[in-house]
Every structure is written in structure tokens, then in C-alpha cells.
Amino acid sequence: MLLLQCEVCGRQIFGAPIRAVIEGANLNVCDKCAKLGSGHWEPKPQPRRRAKPSMVRQPVQPFTKRKQTATVPETLELVENLGQLVRQARESLGMSHDDLGKKTRERVSVLRKIESGKMVPDLVLAEKLEHTLKIKLRVPPSEPKAQFNASSKPHGTTLGDLIQFKVKKREAET
Ligand SMILES: [Zn+2]
Structure with a gap:
């Protein structure tokens, strides 16, 4: 002190x-x-810095949507013929673009673009479309198919070659 x-x-x-x-x-x-x-005597009050209101205001926090895709594994991919599937499912349910737009809360113009393949929905919208149309639009990523080619000899020597080699060797010994 x-x-x-x-x-x-x-x-x-x-x-x-x-x-x-x-x-x-x-x-x-x-x-x-x-x-x-x-x-x-009274001490002079500390000169308060009068900040402009715009400076006082907290910076606007960007409205962060709670990630709706949290439950969806991010590894899921959209099917290739998504637009076609959406259109077929919607028509089979007797829904118009408007109906689908209301149910998915998506703009009709967006839905039209998606159906015509001009636009790819994000996974959130794809999920909504799935639920609404009861179809599957997201699939696990296609794993590279193991290329099995029987005729190829990646290591130069196959089991068959070895057996033949042994047979020949045995023949040579006798
Ligand atoms: Zn004194």
C-alpha cells in the first residue's frame, strides 16, 4: 500500500x-x-472517453445456424441422378413444385433448378427432400472398386507359375 x-x-x-x-x-x-x-477539494473526475455509439456496440455476431447436418455423416454424397429422382418422386406423390417448396421451405425456383440438374442442393436441403419425398438422395461415397483382374500378374509370378516351376524342377531331378 x-x-x-x-x-x-x-x-x-x-x-x-x-x-x-x-x-x-x-x-x-x-x-x-x-x-x-x-x-x-474534489478530484477531477476522470475524463470519460465518450465512445461513439457505433464503437460501443458489440460487433455483430454472425448468426450461426445450428448445423443441421450435424447428425448426417459428412461422408455422404448426393446421388448423381438426384434431380431426376426428385422429379419422379414428387410427381408420383402428386405434388407440384409449390407443394414441395412449402414442405421443404425452399424456393420453387431452386427446386426447379435442382430437378433440371442445373443446381445441386446442399446436404441439408437434400435431407429435407429425402424426408418429404421419401427417397434416398444421399449415399455413402462410392469406394474405389477393387480391380480384380484374373489375367493380370501384378507380381510377375503367380501361384500357378510356382507350382509349374516346382514340377519342372522335380522332373529335372528325376
Ligand atoms: Zn500534515
Whole structure:
């Protein structure tokens, strides 16, 4: 704790100094010297920085939608003929673009584009379309098919070659 000295008598002031006006001067003094003063002075209030309202305002937090795809594994891919499937399913259900738009809360123009293949829906919309149309639009990514080619000899030697080799060797020994 900082100990102040009386600005009049030089003694240490324990506790808060008394702000006394002595002969026109604002001094921090001890309680004894304070009696010599003609009054009290108040410290100037700290000049408050008046920030402009625009500066005070918190930066606008971007409205982060709660990720609706959280439950959907991100590895899912959209089927290739998605637009075709959507159109077929919608028509088989007797729904118009408007009906589908209302159910999926999607713009009709978007749905039309999707059906015509001009646009690919995101996974969220694809999921909505799935639920609405009761179809499957997302599939696990197609794994690279293991190319099995019987005629290829990747290692140069097949089991058959080895057997033939042994047979020949045996023949040679006898
Ligand atoms: Zn004093």
C-alpha cells in the first residue's frame, strides 16, 4: 500500500489523505493539517472517453445456424441422378413444385433448378427432400472398386507359375 506524505507537514498519512484547500492550493494532507485548510477539494473526475455509439456496440455476431447436418455423416454424397429422382418422386406423390417448396421451405425456383440438374442442393436441403419425398438422395461415397483382374500378374509370378516351376524342377531331378 502506498503511503502518502502530508503535503504540508511531510508526515506520513495512514489511510486516505484529506484533500484540503490550503491557501488556494489543493493538497493532500494529514488530518491535523486539514484543519488549517479553508475547505475541501474534489478530484477531477476522470475524463470519460465518450465512445461513439457505433464503437460501443458489440460487433455483430454472425448468426450461426445450428448445423443441421450435424447428425448426417459428412461422408455422404448426393446421388448423381438426384434431380431426376426428385422429379419422379414428387410427381408420383402428386405434388407440384409449390407443394414441395412449402414442405421443404425452399424456393420453387431452386427446386426447379435442382430437378433440371442445373443446381445441386446442399446436404441439408437434400435431407429435407429425402424426408418429404421419401427417397434416398444421399449415399455413402462410392469406394474405389477393387480391380480384380484374373489375367493380370501384378507380381510377375503367380501361384500357378510356382507350382509349374516346382514340377519342372522335380522332373529335372528325376
Ligand atoms: Zn500534515
